[in-house]
Amino acid sequence: MDTSLILQNVLTPPVLFFFLGTIAVALRSDLEIPAPLPKLFSFYLLLAIGFKGGLELQSSGFGIQVLQTIFAAILMSLILPIICFGVLRLKLDVYNSAAIAAAYGSISAVTFITAESFLENLNLHFDGFMVAALALMESPAIIVGLLLVKVAAPKQRANSKTIRWRAILHEAMLNGSVYLLIGSLLIGFLTATHNPSGVQKMQPFTGNLFYGAECFFLLDMGIVAAKRLPRLLKAGSFLIGFAVAMPLFNAFIGVFVAKALSLGPGNALLFVVLCASASYIAVPAAMRMTVPEAKSSYYISTALGLTFPFNIVFGIPLYMGMVNKFIPIA
Amino acid sequence: MDTSLILQNVLTPPVLFFFLGTIAVALRSDLEIPAPLPKLFSFYLLLAIGFKGGLELQSSGFGIQVLQTIFAAILMSLILPIICFGVLRLKLDVYNSAAIAAAYGSISAVTFITAESFLENLNLHFDGFMVAALALMESPAIIVGLLLVKVAAPKQRANSKTIRWRAILHEAMLNGSVYLLIGSLLIGFLTATHNPSGVQKMQPFTGNLFYGAECFFLLDMGIVAAKRLPRLLKAGSFLIGFAVAMPLFNAFIGVFVAKALSLGPGNALLFVVLCASASYIAVPAAMRMTVPEAKSSYYISTALGLTFPFNIVFGIPLYMGMVNKFIPIA
Amino acid sequence: MDTSLILQNVLTPPVLFFFLGTIAVALRSDLEIPAPLPKLFSFYLLLAIGFKGGLELQSSGFGIQVLQTIFAAILMSLILPIICFGVLRLKLDVYNSAAIAAAYGSISAVTFITAESFLENLNLHFDGFMVAALALMESPAIIVGLLLVKVAAPKQRANSKTIRWRAILHEAMLNGSVYLLIGSLLIGFLTATHNPSGVQKMQPFTGNLFYGAECFFLLDMGIVAAKRLPRLLKAGSFLIGFAVAMPLFNAFIGVFVAKALSLGPGNALLFVVLCASASYIAVPAAMRMTVPEAKSSYYISTALGLTFPFNIVFGIPLYMGMVNKFIPIA
Amino acid sequence: MKRLDLIFSDRELDAMLKALDEGGAPGYTVIKHVTGKGPQGAVSEDMEFTDLGANAHVIVFCDEKVLDKLIINIKPIINYYGGVGYISEANPI
Amino acid sequence: MKRLDLIFSDRELDAMLKALDEGGAPGYTVIKHVTGKGPQGAVSEDMEFTDLGANAHVIVFCDEKVLDKLIINIKPIINYYGGVGYISEANPI
Amino acid sequence: MKRLDLIFSDRELDAMLKALDEGGAPGYTVIKHVTGKGPQGAVSEDMEFTDLGANAHVIVFCDEKVLDKLIINIKPIINYYGGVGYISEANPI
Ligand SMILES: Nc1ncnc2c1ncn2[C@@H]1O[C@H](COP(=O)(O)O)[C@@H](O)[C@H]1O
Ligand SMILES: Nc1ncnc2c1ncn2[C@@H]1O[C@H](COP(=O)(O)O)[C@@H](O)[C@H]1O
Numbered sequence A, B, C: 001m002d003t004s005l006i007l008q009n010v011l012t013p014p015v016l017f018f019f020l021g022t023i024a025v026a027l028r029s030d031l032e033i034p035a036p037l038p039k040l041f042s043f044y045l046l047l048a049i050g051f052k053g054g055l056e057l058q059s060s061g062f063g064i065q066v067l068q069t070i071f072a073a074i075l076m077s078l079i080l081p082i083i084c085f086g087v088l089r090l091k092l093d094v095y096n097s098a099a100i101a102a103a104y105g106s107i108s109a110v111t112f113i114t115a116e117s118f119l120e121n122l123n124l125h126f127d128g129f130m131v132a133a134l135a136l137m138e139s140p141a142i143i144v145g146l147l148l149v150k151v152a153a154p155k156q157r158a159n160s161k162t163i164r165w166r167a168i169l170h171e172a173m174l175n176g177s178v179y180l181l182i183g184s185l186l187i188g189f190l191t192a193t194h195n196p197s198g199v200q201k202m203q204p205f206t207g208n209l210f211y212g213a214e215c216f217f218l219l220d221m222g223i224v225a226a227k228r229l230p231r232l233l234k235a236g237s238f239l240i241g242f243a244v245a246m247p248l249f250n251a252f253i254g255v256f257v258a259k260a261l262s263l264g265p266g267n268a269l270l271f272v273v274l275c276a277s278a279s280y281i282a283v284p285a286a287m288r289m290t291v292p293e294a295k296s297s298y299y300i301s302t303a304l305g306l307t308f309p310f311n312i313v314f315g316i317p318l319y320m321g322m323v324n325k326f327i328p329i330a
Numbered sequence D, E, F: 001m002k003r004l005d006l007i008f009s010d011r012e013l014d015a016m017l018k019a020l021d022e023g024g025a026p027g028y029t030v031i032k033h034v035t036g037k038g039p040q041g042a043v044s045e046d047m048e049f050t051d052l053g054a055n056a057h058v059i060v061f062c063d064e065k066v067l068d069k070l071i072i073n074i075k076p077i078i079n080y081y082g083g084v085g086y087i088s089e090a091n092p093i
């Protein structure tokens, strides 16, 4: 059954365009999406999922399950990095462990989007408030990562800089991508409340265009991820194993939390994907600033070079299988 | 009543995204729309309003009111800069006064677009020929600005350059943005006349997408305007007062002209917005070339840093209030 | 009748926007579409025609006519460069002749797209498999060009480099644009087979938006082509004559092959346009790498500065006239 | 040989390149979309969407004799519109 | 006069420009979207969509005295975050 | 130390960087999307949408000894495809 889900996932345009990008790199084609076009699509996707999430949040309201789920999501982004840190410390120093741990506690918006498309393809319902969970999981993981450095690092850090908490909280909360996502969520919410005709006029942009833009962006992500993979291979088998095993483990925990929250299968999958995915946007930027001792090629290559493609291709259908198994449809 | 209009204006996606941009700057988020993405949206918006204006111009034809309105608009772009110049000379030298005056005689396409969206939101009708007025108000103001320098400046200009009229007319008429707007207007007109199926095939691009693209562009404009405001504050209270009071005054004149032209409330608002808005695209480019003695930070900061946001947020609903008061609905 | 077809072609948005671009250059307006925006539209158009072609290929299947047509198209891209080479050798050296010949054996995707829009405007049917022909005509012409150099060039090439066939085949087959086109074709095909709901969700992006994006891109192509024309004029009357006469001759051959293939008028026009158009994307890149002795200004200016505008404005309706004349409607 | 670095508003790029061509520059390299700060204030990327643009950075490698002619040609442009120009030593590989 | 070339991650651009301003730089020129390779590995254009960005190349023309102050200001940034700085001779036209 | 400036078509960028790496360059900086004019004619931004691209400007700071090796590696590329290379003095801060 899982293989049929995997096939069903692989033969959709977004995943096929992702493959097209990776194969371009493998065959050494000179296909390249020049900057800042990827940023255009990245901003567009954040704006659109934020806006749509806001609309749906308004129609679903803030019931008890909504609040519980968001709370649980934030909790996951605080706890998962600590587990990851424990695993990573088996082989890596404090700085690299903390930086990678923060990435895996945080989320990947593109993985989330791909999971939404996967659900739509299966005609499974999911709710807009999951976008709020997405938006709120980026920052806490960053802060946990820094706390881990503070607690576990040798008292005399080589570059003896005291951690400037103001700057870090600023980076964690007001990072451009996080800010755009949360802002669009609020705007979607306000628009749905006060200006229903505005909702309709946004639809061609934030709604109809979304799937195609997602494909274009995944084409680029395929190129970028495939270029990162060799660097991960250089980093050795421990990190390679980590980049596949950790998402599976986090997903496993996610399934049980989703079950405890009594989420329906659609929301449950999204919750699991949030747990299983790793950030390559806000977290690396924050880590570079605050833990320059960590190798950026480590935390970017693991999250982007392997975990991201793994989730896009195999992870999402696997997690769906897990959800189907552990959360029986009512 | 005006406060309800202001609220109704503020709670629409375009204005909310404009706020999102300004708040990003205020909170020092690193959100930034990298070049040339803003240019993409700017070109798109000009192409789309031009094209749509051309379509409607074809269906409305060139009746007496159309010609009268366009003529009156051009007249305003000749007279208003002279009034502005008089006011500015109270505190500023000839060069800076002329450059700022030209900006305020000219127009802001984005303000115009936002006013159109505002009208659509109120279900008020407006006509495509107003876009022709928009297109034709950019160049005359530039020429008046230069004439003011020629007449009022000391006979021996420091950089003793004779004004090269050919180059200036060229700049005023064939500036990229003005050219694209007028060209798209003509293409819309020709397409509506000769190729109705082409009109329909353009609709998803120039029509459906418009509102969303406007929001994205206003997000950027919010960032840009908020970055300019501090420079204006440095320039002192005279210019700050000017940037708010002058649009109001110009709007006031605009209302009476609109009344004299017997424009309906929709067209009247657009006419007033043309009078009240100030250019930060074609005029600065022309002024930099021809009046290098003027400080570009003055004419850009006033038009972009304060008048533009003021119009977007408060001006448009205020002017609507004025229109409603002075132009009773038939 | 041809004049009416020409007029009907000229008064459509894509061709009008192309004119708008050329006139901007003629009037020395500073209108300019900054990089990488043209690349965005170029990629978008390749992705969209590829995807749509793949969908239609799936529904039409690989019948005998499909295979025959594709085979004939490849044959044309092998034979036409040899004829062109013979003509060019009257005045030019081996290197320049081979490079230009390769360009004319290959195709121009934008000319193809414009021809498709022209057919839609006339309500004439055409098939998706023509896109497969388009995709497969780029590479063979490159290889013939290089074979011509190998056979006809003086035994001791000044830059005594042996032709590195691996690198050349790579360049010919895996050039970014060719790769994206073929990849999107395959993805369209796979999606149509396995994921019909995905087809529908792509439609707003690859379908509805296409015409507008085509117009925007042709605006840029108008600017680019008009900037190239002066360089062609400098290159002399032989190349000017060649850039107009050769497409006509190739079109003539194309019509008879299309007749022999019993293509309907729509497919026939597209086939003729493939023969008559010249490449300014994949071929120049390959020629620069492998025949640096050839002047890039020659092969780019002929294909882009004259043949391309000629085809867009006059060629397509002329070829339609030829098709109508020689291929009577069943 | 000499290296000339010019930085100025890209509105003046065409005029500047014409001046270089007429002065006999053997070639030049242009970097657009450059920002910066100078006596006339800051130039930022976020104004590039207006037709004011950003700065251009032009590099010319040439002989000393040519350089003298170039400077005569470009000085008026820089004096009128602003921008800076610097000379250093450089030798071809 | 002197020319100072600084190349570093554009995440540090604001801090660097602040350091230059405070050190009394008479102006500077910024080229963004620059890539490269250094002791800390390669920086490529394809990561610009993340908020990590690419490199920035900053050029300052200034007097030797100012230069000394600038170097004091920027050294800590480069030591902490990486990047390179080089000095050469240059004279205004 | 030395500064090496290379300007050439960005089609050859990969080959050039490979040549620099193999020659032992301690690092390099790449500015893409550069235009210009040289013996082989003008390169303009408006052709960047074709796969021909524009120019790349590569800067290498290195010791004189390394420089000699680099030049041996890159000379063939520039001779075959065109482009220019210039050397000047520069010292690390
Ligand atoms: N001292 C300097 N060092 C480097 N670049 C400078 C310097 N002064 C000015 N510039 C550049 O030249 C541009 C135009 O200068 P200006 O018009 O004189 O303000 C500025 O925006 C900077 O990019
Ligand atoms: N030897 C060098 N020559 C030119 N650029 C260099 C050199 N070393 C480092 N860089 C540039 O400085 C950036 C940051 O260097 P780093 O952080 O020290 O790896 C690199 O990405 C390069 O763009």
Ligand SMILES: Nc1ncnc2c1ncn2[C@@H]1O[C@H](COP(=O)(O)O)[C@@H](O)[C@H]1O
Residues within 6 Å of the ligand: D025, D026, D027, D028, D029, D030, D059, D060, D061, D062, F007, F008, F009, F035, F036, F037, F038, F039, F040, F041, F042, F043, F055, F081, F082, F083, F084
């Ligand atoms: N004398 C020069 N000064 C500055 N840049 C040059 C010079 N000559 C050539 N270039 C640059 O090198 C590129 C390639 O030169 P080429 O292929 O020799 O025409 C040109 O497009 C220019 O960007």
Ligand code: NA
Residues within 6 Å of the ligand: A080, A103, A104, A105, A106, A107, A250, A274, A275, A276, A277, A278
């Ligand atoms: Na996670």
Ligand code: NA
Residues within 6 Å of the ligand: B080, B103, B104, B105, B106, B107, B250, B274, B275, B276, B277, B278
């Ligand atoms: Na006005």
Ligand code: NA
Residues within 6 Å of the ligand: C080, C103, C104, C105, C106, C107, C250, C274, C275, C276, C277, C278
């Ligand atoms: Na052909």
